[in-house]
Amino acid sequence: MASRYSIFSLLRESLRGHRGWTPAWRDPEPRPAYDFIVVGGGGHGLATAYYLAKNHGARNVAVLEKGYIGGGNVGRNTTIIRSNYLMPGNIPFYEHSLKLWEGLEQDINYNAMISQRGVLNLFHNDSQRDQCVRRGNAMHLHGVDGELLNREQVRKLLPMADFDNARFPIMGGLMQRRGGTVRHDAVAWGFARAADSLGVDIIQNCEVIGIRQDDNGVMGVETTRGFIASRRIGMACAGNTSRVASLAGLRLPIESHLLQAFVSEGLKPLVPCVITFGAGHFYISQSDKGGLVFGGSIDMYNSYAQRGNLPVVEEVCEEGVALFPCLSRVRMLRSWGGIMDMSMDGSPIIDRTAVDGLYLNAGWCYGGFKATPASGWCFAHLLATDQPHDVARAYRLDRFATGRLIDENGSGAHPNRH
Amino acid sequence: MRIPCPHCGPRTHEEFTYYGDATVRRPSSSSPDAVAAFYDYVYTRDNPFGLHRELWFHQGGCHEWLVVERDTRNHAIKGAVPARDVFKAGESK
Amino acid sequence: MSSRLAQGGMINRQQACRFAFDGAEYSGYAGDSLASALLANDVRLIGRSFKYHRPRGILSAGPEEPNALVELRSGARREPNTRATDVELYDGLQATSQNRWPSLRFDVQAINGLFSPLFVAGFYYKTFMWPASFWEKVYEPMIRRAAGLGRAALEADPDHYEKSWAHCDVLVIGAGPAGLAAALTAARTGARVILADENFALGGRCLAERRTIDGQPAADWAAQAIAELRSLPDVRLFPRTTVFGVFDDGVYGAVERVNDHLPVPPEFQPRQRVWRFIAKQTVLASGSIERPLVFGNNDLPGVMLAGAVRTYVNRYAVLPGRRAVIFTDNDDGWNTAADLVAAGGQVAAIVDSREPVIVSELSRRFPEIQAIAGEVTGARGGRHVESVEVTSRSGTSRRLDCDLVAMSGGWSPTLHLTSHKGNRPRWDEERSIFVPDMLPAGMRVAGAANGDMTLGEALVTGFRQGLTAAAACGFSGSMPTLPRVTDESTRRVPLWRVRQASGKCFVDFQNDVTADDVELTAHEGYRSIEHLKRYTTLGMATDQGKTSNVTGIALLAQQRSMSIAATGTTTFRPPYTPVAMGALAGHHRGMDFRPTRYAPSHRWASELGASFTESGPWLRAEWFPGPGESAWFAPTCREVKAVRSAVGLCDVSTLGKIDVQGPDALKLIERLYANNFATLAVGRARYGIMLREDGFMFDDGTAARLAENRYLITTTTSHAVQVYQHMHLCHQALWPELDVQFVSVTDQWAQFAIAGPRSRELLQRVLDPQIDLSNQAFPFMAAGEVRLRNGEPARLFRISFSGELAYEIAVPGHDGDSLIRALHAAGQDLGVVPYGLEALNVLRVEKGHVVGSELNGQTTAHDLGIGRMLSTQKDFIGSVLGRRANLIDPARPRLVGIRTVDRNAKLAGGMHFIPQGAKCSIEHDQGHVTSVCYSPILEQWIGLGLLTRGPERHGEKVMVVDPLRGAEALVEVCSPVFIDPEGARLRG
Amino acid sequence: MADALHFAFNPGRLGHREGAPGLVLQELTQFTLASVIACKDQAAQAAAAAQRAFGTSPPMAPATAAGNALTFIWSGPGHWLALGPHATGAVEARLGTAFGTHASVFDQSGSRVLLELRGPRARDVLAKGMSIDLHPRAFRTGDVAVTTASHLAVHLWQVADEPVYRLLVVRTWFDSLWRWLAASAAEYGCEVLAPAPYASHTA
Numbered sequence A: 001m002a003s004r005y006s007i008f009s010l011l012r013e014s015l016r017g018h019r020g021w022t023p024a025w026r027d028p029e030p031r032p033a034y035d036f037i038v039v040g041g042g043g044h045g046l047a048t049a050y051y052l053a054k055n056h057g058a059r060n061v062a063v064l065e066k067g068y069i070g071g072g073n074v075g076r077n078t079t080i081i082r083s084n085y086l087m088p089g090n091i092p093f094y095e096h097s098l099k100l101w102e103g104l105e106q107d108i109n110y111n112a113m114i115s116q117r118g119v120l121n122l123f124h125n126d127s128q129r130d131q132c133v134r135r136g137n138a139m140h141l142h143g144v145d146g147e148l149l150n151r152e153q154v155r156k157l158l159p160m161a162d163f164d165n166a167r168f169p170i171m172g173g174l175m176q177r178r179g180g181t182v183r184h185d186a187v188a189w190g191f192a193r194a195a196d197s198l199g200v201d202i203i204q205n206c207e208v209i210g211i212r213q214d215d216n217g218v219m220g221v222e223t224t225r226g227f228i229a230s231r232r233i234g235m236a237c238a239g240n241t242s243r244v245a246s247l248a249g250l251r252l253p254i255e256s257h258l259l260q261a262f263v264s265e266g267l268k269p270l271v272p273c274v275i276t277f278g279a280g281h282f283y284i285s286q287s288d289k290g291g292l293v294f295g296g297s298i299d300m301y302n303s304y305a306q307r308g309n310l311p312v313v314e315e316v317c318e319e320g321v322a323l324f325p326c327l328s329r330v331r332m333l334r335s336w337g338g339i340m341d342m343s344m345d346g347s348p349i350i351d352r353t354a355v356d357g358l359y360l361n362a363g364w365c366y367g368g369f370k371a372t373p374a375s376g377w378c379f380a381h382l383l384a385t386d387q388p389h390d391v392a393r394a395y396r397l398d399r400f401a402t403g404r405l406i407d408e409n410g411s412g413a414h415p416n417r418h
Numbered sequence B: 001m002r003i004p005c006p007h008c009g010p011r012t013h014e015e016f017t018y019y020g021d022a023t024v025r026r027p028s029s030s031s032p033d034a035v036a037a038f039y040d041y042v043y044t045r046d047n048p049f050g051l052h053r054e055l056w057f058h059q060g061g062c063h064e065w066l067v068v069e070r071d072t073r074n075h076a077i078k079g080a081v082p083a084r085d086v087f088k089a090g091e092s093k
Numbered sequence C: 001m002s003s004r005l006a007q008g009g010m011i012n013r014q015q016a017c018r019f020a021f022d023g024a025e026y027s028g029y030a031g032d033s034l035a036s037a038l039l040a041n042d043v044r045l046i047g048r049s050f051k052y053h054r055p056r057g058i059l060s061a062g063p064e065e066p067n068a069l070v071e072l073r074s075g076a077r078r079e080p081n082t083r084a085t086d087v088e089l090y091d092g093l094q095a096t097s098q099n100r101w102p103s104l105r106f107d108v109q110a111i112n113g114l115f116s117p118l119f120v121a122g123f124y125y126k127t128f129m130w131p132a133s134f135w136e137k138v139y140e141p142m143i144r145r146a147a148g149l150g151r152a153a154l155e156a157d158p159d160h161y162e163k164s165w166a167h168c169d170v171l172v173i174g175a176g177p178a179g180l181a182a183a184l185t186a187a188r189t190g191a192r193v194i195l196a197d198e199n200f201a202l203g204g205r206c207l208a209e210r211r212t213i214d215g216q217p218a219a220d221w222a223a224q225a226i227a228e229l230r231s232l233p234d235v236r237l238f239p240r241t242t243v244f245g246v247f248d249d250g251v252y253g254a255v256e257r258v259n260d261h262l263p264v265p266p267e268f269q270p271r272q273r274v275w276r277f278i279a280k281q282t283v284l285a286s287g288s289i290e291r292p293l294v295f296g297n298n299d300l301p302g303v304m305l306a307g308a309v310r311t312y313v314n315r316y317a318v319l320p321g322r323r324a325v326i327f328t329d330n331d332d333g334w335n336t337a338a339d340l341v342a343a344g345g346q347v348a349a350i351v352d353s354r355e356p357v358i359v360s361e362l363s364r365r366f367p368e369i370q371a372i373a374g375e376v377t378g379a380r381g382g383r384h385v386e387s388v389e390v391t392s393r394s395g396t397s398r399r400l401d402c403d404l405v406a407m408s409g410g411w412s413p414t415l416h417l418t419s420h421k422g423n424r425p426r427w428d429e430e431r432s433i434f435v436p437d438m439l440p441a442g443m444r445v446a447g448a449a450n451g452d453m454t455l456g457e458a459l460v461t462g463f464r465q466g467l468t469a470a471a472a473c474g475f476s477g478s479m480p481t482l483p484r485v486t487d488e489s490t491r492r493v494p495l496w497r498v499r500q501a502s503g504k505c506f507v508d509f510q511n512d513v514t515a516d517d518v519e520l521t522a523h524e525g526y527r528s529i530e531h532l533k534r535y536t537t538l539g540m541a542t543d544q545g546k547t548s549n550v551t552g553i554a555l556l557a558q559q560r561s562m563s564i565a566a567t568g569t570t571t572f573r574p575p576y577t578p579v580a581m582g583a584l585a586g587h588h589r590g591m592d593f594r595p596t597r598y599a600p601s602h603r604w605a606s607e608l609g610a611s612f613t614e615s616g617p618w619l620r621a622e623w624f625p626g627p628g629e630s631a632w633f634a635p636t637c638r639e640v641k642a643v644r645s646a647v648g649l650c651d652v653s654t655l656g657k658i659d660v661q662g663p664d665a666l667k668l669i670e671r672l673y674a675n676n677f678a679t680l681a682v683g684r685a686r687y688g689i690m691l692r693e694d695g696f697m698f699d700d701g702t703a704a705r706l707a708e709n710r711y712l713i714t715t716t717t718s719h720a721v722q723v724y725q726h727m728h729l730c731h732q733a734l735w736p737e738l739d740v741q742f743v744s745v746t747d748q749w750a751q752f753a754i755a756g757p758r759s760r761e762l763l764q765r766v767l768d769p770q771i772d773l774s775n776q777a778f779p780f781m782a783a784g785e786v787r788l789r790n791g792e793p794a795r796l797f798r799i800s801f802s803g804e805l806a807y808e809i810a811v812p813g814h815d816g817d818s819l820i821r822a823l824h825a826a827g828q829d830l831g832v833v834p835y836g837l838e839a840l841n842v843l844r845v846e847k848g849h850v851v852g853s854e855l856n857g858q859t860t861a862h863d864l865g866i867g868r869m870l871s872t873q874k875d876f877i878g879s880v881l882g883r884r885a886n887l888i889d890p891a892r893p894r895l896v897g898i899r900t901v902d903r904n905a906k907l908a909g910g911m912h913f914i915p916q917g918a919k920c921s922i923e924h925d926q927g928h929v930t931s932v933c934y935s936p937i938l939e940q941w942i943g944l945g946l947l948t949r950g951p952e953r954h955g956e957k958v959m960v961v962d963p964l965r966g967a968e969a970l971v972e973v974c975s976p977v978f979i980d981p982e983g984a985r986l987r988g
Numbered sequence D: 001m002a003d004a005l006h007f008a009f010n011p012g013r014l015g016h017r018e019g020a021p022g023l024v025l026q027e028l029t030q031f032t033l034a035s036v037i038a039c040k041d042q043a044a045q046a047a048a049a050a051q052r053a054f055g056t057s058p059p060m061a062p063a064t065a066a067g068n069a070l071t072f073i074w075s076g077p078g079h080w081l082a083l084g085p086h087a088t089g090a091v092e093a094r095l096g097t098a099f100g101t102h103a104s105v106f107d108q109s110g111s112r113v114l115l116e117l118r119g120p121r122a123r124d125v126l127a128k129g130m131s132i133d134l135h136p137r138a139f140r141t142g143d144v145a146v147t148t149a150s151h152l153a154v155h156l157w158q159v160a161d162e163p164v165y166r167l168l169v170v171r172t173w174f175d176s177l178w179r180w181l182a183a184s185a186a187e188y189g190c191e192v193l194a195p196a197p198y199a200s201h202t203a
């Protein structure tokens, strides 16, 4: 049993050289068979395993991770959480997620530094304002918080923003105060530790390289550590979804794209909340360590390379400096990339597949980190009951065929434009 | 990345607009299974881990569509040919 | 007191530079770095550490510096976290210490040190959870204030930046002996060579070491090499230029610090310039970085890297301490001892952790130095090292007084750039270093960066790699005769950690990660090297672990009883050293963030005092305030009324225009548009809609048939580029068999709307009087070529967005200004008014025309009430998927008009529809309001919206709500066409 | 008269003031310009037609070809810009007659601004916004690049080894191009000459 974390246990351990801590999770050998297998030790996979154990009493669950847990997108995203969506299928789901975030640390006994510092979407012209209003109103109708800030209110919050010499002057912004950031790595580790303590086997360095099927559906997975049997398998492998799904002969409405992100050198507090710039694709916040964490748009071409090219770096810096001219002398410390499965309408998929017992959790595009707890919650529900969870009902695969699309920004079937 | 435009020579990919998979073919609208065929054409993708044939438009240059063969694992480009040639030849995958 | 040596070094003693640190005035010389100048003035305490606020000094002499970070300059030019070791000294330089309060010497937060047993790796994940609400209110603000390093400037950066491209055959990165050698052999073949080095002086360690090449000082050899390179026409030298990233296909990002060595850049010059080097071949000659040793209090000011000590002594003529202890696990440490002695310094002892036989062998070579086979277990001192505790192999301990500890844990190849494209270095067990393994295409490595550590090897590999790189570009040359160089030995027996250490043993100095933290982390189950990095933050500070990563890996490997090779490195990522965002932004900031596109009438409109707004890249007039009119309301109402009662002028040139010719022009157009064009006669235009292949609306516009095989099509302003690309895709990839030619003529034609009952009259005054504009001759939707009064050709279209009798006239772009002036002048007595986007919007809402807020990519033709236009006779883009049941479901929100029931009530875009009496919640959401305006004609607010089953509900009253702003109104649902539904006016 | 969309582009010296300017720049006015696009599989016939009518074949690769009264500037496969001095009479009609059914012609005379750039730093200035290689080994007199400068679409070609370049840019973007060009040339000093008719500059 893992040691409980608290200021008292920390004090106690500090007095004895921290020798009493137990590993946050075990490092077990895979068993020959499990009731449930979750492929992918990212945020979604680990959360799924945790909720399978916690909500559905499953005790024989494995998470298979090809590398180290948290090494995928959960460990490389810009950590923004929010529920300020527009489309009917999305708001309830993301709001469910936000509510789970709000109680998560106590639930899993791990400080993930959930920081509801606010998410502010800036707008720069009348039509953007109307779109923000439409979205803000949709949020209100769902009982979700949102405020429209005018130019002066934004100026007060962000005195360093460019209000006087901007190509696209700031008119105002839509603020969701309950939005914010979460320490990305801690989410993976916290869920892993909590799942492990409920008996879930977290198996790292175990890549799924085959999916075995018989007439009754899925039988198990071939892995780099041998065959592991299970009749219920959930895929939560983010940017790698198409590859894993293809092992079962599935072709999906998904392309893998590369998104870069950036962090500056550590600074004293400068950026008070999460800000998205409306005159480009740029978002920024400041981490607890002081680094400005920011990003922009994807690199636009299909990629599995986890690294991007210079034009996007330049473009993101142009946007940053256009928004906050004082960033000009702030230095970019590091850039990195993650592979995201961009779906054809920009919204996720949590559903059964054509193969019995094989389930899909995918298509998170730019925005699946904020979904982590709800995604795990709903995917666990689907795996355990074979029924979609109520708040994830819209995320069915067949929507592409029927036309019941959830296209937040109206880009159509162009994954790179979402 | 530098895309070897067969018309203009090698150019930075900033000059190009990306469209995506060049292996899918627009089905006939009059066939009985047209809806299913168009669903497949518009929505589903191989999304290969490796060589990918893809359409790029030389927006900042000759205004020609190219079919570029590129490895999605490391971005290495094998070549680029005018889309006109590929599609005229009625080449499938 | 000064530590400046009386002679030597590469500083210019004729040119003194005054500078200030924390307000105190000092003096140094041109050629100094800030760090060397501080050391010369005996300033040792430079900063405070991140977590424990421990005193920190100068560790290194280069970009690997983790400790000596300062805020450079002040006000809008303040640059936090600047490495004193990289800053070139200039007269008037001002630097301030950071991350301390109230002062560097007395930093209150140094108290953190007392609680350091609590602040172990990952402590915050274990606590601050109770009570939940305290995180945001109490804990987090506290942590945030304590964290961070320097303070960013708050004002806009006054300096100017730019970017440039440079192509070459061979790019050489690093101008040490290996890089200079490579550049020489490559350049001598006639290849185009670029040589970049981040330092302000080229030469690398030639400038720092007392070595000879062919009998002359290495620095002189370097100077000659540089002179030869300068004399060659196709060689470009870039000092002060860091290559920060390797990207695909030979693209290298570099930043040149053009004027950072001056207080302010000279007029017209940039502060920094980002280069995109495009190289066929690259020789990486980036040298190596020395590793610190891990012993107690190894972070005290006065504990330095041994190689850095040599740099200060030899290059800057500074003695960083009077009495030194050297601590080494390799032969190179001994050179430091020798150099210190040669410079007149005192060496208390060299402590070598290796076998006594090795130590005594070396002692024979360096008889003047007292050697101890053993370890330094801890350093002592308050804000500066005062002594060290040394334990010899035989177990005896003693204390040695000293004010400098020079430590050497061996050198790591600077191989970051070999890994930016995802390749991992390989552990070389024999030499205990990571060396480059797989390389990016076109790259080769020379010198210390490749593990070829000695000067002789650096020269040989440099010459050879330069030559092979040039050969790969098609240039041939030959190897020069190899110079004779001083002997060097690089033997090492790695000492990853002093076991019996007293005090904290730092691995990552900047992020305060200790050897104990590394071990605790592994113990807690964070066993991957990546987990180690993320849990402890080792290697995540501004130095990215340049001095700490390898040690961290080795300690983790030891703890896990794994090999270093299997443990592996973390991922190297650009930039190699941090780069100012302003440099990467370059020119594109402020008003130049994005280009601005001006409509042909812009000058005229601005002379009339128009207010402008951006519409995509364009600036467009939004209204033309009349005398005494201020805000948008009055001018807009006046403009609308004038159009409805007299005549108005509006620039519509921003619409995309594509001229389509060729025998198959009609075929292409038929497939692009969803509605029928086969029946369009020459001389006529038609409204057309385009779908995306998924069946949703893409764009709308008109197509005019100018001749049998010629059409002019217009697109919306915002989709002009996309439609043009789409047409090319259709032509080149879908239907390459079509014989059709088209080109964008958006800029060729300045186009103006002339709208209102008196538009015909006005138009007649500028056109050739022969032209018959009567309804018979030129009816609604007619299109054709005409002549102006002055004989110049123009195109005329009788199309109407406003619903009035209206025309659009087009002339070549550069004639637009004179035509709009002529129209304006000719219509004065007719009451002509210019109108802007606001009035245009009112006019089209009154008429129920859709624009971007309705054509938002989420709507179908069916939603917008134009579903009937979709042809069932032909194949067109979107024809199949557009028929999916969900896209034509009558229950979808569909276009309606709305008018307020209370004539004084207001409407706003983005309101949602809720049935009267229903609760304001999502189950009752029935769509939203897309566009609104105050109609001066109807004298009330009206709007368009997408309402569930809208067209079936005309006459019904529903609520529109805006809970976001606390507004609501009751509206009546009606036809979206408010004015002249029969279309009599536009046909008039 | 100056172009109505030139807002900050005036003759005179700007940037660094001492010594000879690094860049000398002149707008050339009064030209006709047309897009000529060969019909399907007719590029060779179109070229032959041009040879007959104008004494030169439009280039099949990125280059210019000067004929009598017209210069063809490659713009894409089977696509050229035909540039000539301003002449009365519709350019489409004149060229249309020459090309017959082998090519379609589109008047573009009002769409672009034409600049000539010379001076010792002309290459360096252009390199600040153009990603193509302008080194004399890579780009020579007679070569054309259809590319971008500071993200704006341009046609650039070299007319003399000195080097002297000509640059065509869309008129409605010109001001932005000029703001970049002026900023880029400032450190070397830039002399803007009074505009001259295109004809006077072309042999």
Ligand SMILES: Cc1cc2nc3c(=O)[nH]c(=O)nc-3n(C[C@H](O)[C@H](O)[C@H](O)COP(=O)(O)OP(=O)(O)OC[C@H]3O[C@@H](n4cnc5c(N)ncnc54)[C@H](O)[C@@H]3O)c2cc1C
Binding pocket: A039, A040, A041, A042, A043, A044, A045, A064, A065, A066, A067, A068, A069, A070, A071, A072, A073, A074, A075, A076, A077, A078, A079, A080, A081, A206, A207, A208, A209, A236, A237, A238, A239, A240, A244, A259, A260, A261, A295, A337, A338, A339, A340, A364, A365, A366, A367, A368, A369, A370, A371
């Ligand atoms: C740069 C960047 C910024 C982002 N910013 C945000 C943001 O601000 N807010 C937000 O909400 N979202 C953001 N996202 C998106 C978000 O990170 C992802 O949507 C989300 O993390 C995906 O879910 P996950 O955590 O389960 O994925 P991952 O962490 O990627 O987990 C998938 C795991 O599956 C493993 N796997 C794959 N294939 C196999 C196999 N065959 N066998 C075994 N294991 C396998 C992978 O190794 C990986 O660990 C961002 C993404 C990126 C790349």
Ligand SMILES: NC(=O)c1ccc[n+]([C@@H]2O[C@H](COP(=O)([O-])OP(=O)(O)OC[C@H]3O[C@@H](n4cnc5c(N)ncnc54)[C@H](O)[C@@H]3O)[C@@H](O)[C@H]2O)c1
Binding pocket: C173, C174, C175, C176, C177, C178, C179, C196, C197, C198, C199, C203, C204, C205, C206, C209, C241, C242, C243, C244, C285, C286, C287, C288, C332, C411, C414, C417, C446, C447, C448, C449, C453, C454, C455, C456, C458, C488, C489, C490, C576
């Ligand atoms: N005796 C030993 O143990 C030992 C060990 C290591 C090095 N050395 C000495 O080091 C030297 C090795 O020569 P070398 O030429 O390989 O290395 P070097 O260190 O002399 O030169 C490397 C140069 O590369 C530059 N550089 C590094 N990264 C850069 C980047 N990203 N962009 C631009 N510039 C960059 C540095 O500023 C430096 O000038 C020899 O003199 C050798 O004696 C000796």
Ligand SMILES: Cc1cc2nc3c(=O)[nH]c(=O)nc-3n(C[C@H](O)[C@H](O)[C@H](O)COP(=O)(O)O)c2cc1C
Binding pocket: A075, A076, A077, A078, A079, A184, A263, A287, A289, A291, A293, A306, A333, A334, A335, A336, A337, C539, C540, C541, C544, C570, C571, C573
């Ligand atoms: C929110 C966030 C903050 C980060 N802050 C830092 C940082 O301060 N220093 C650093 O070196 N890297 C930082 N990183 C980047 C990581 O080092 C790493 O690049 C990223 O997790 C991707 O992993 P990879 O580079 O190993 O592929 C941060 C990453 C994220 C997601």
Ligand SMILES: [Zn+2]
Binding pocket: B005, B006, B007, B008, B009, B058, B061, B062, B063, B064
């Ligand atoms: Zn091209």
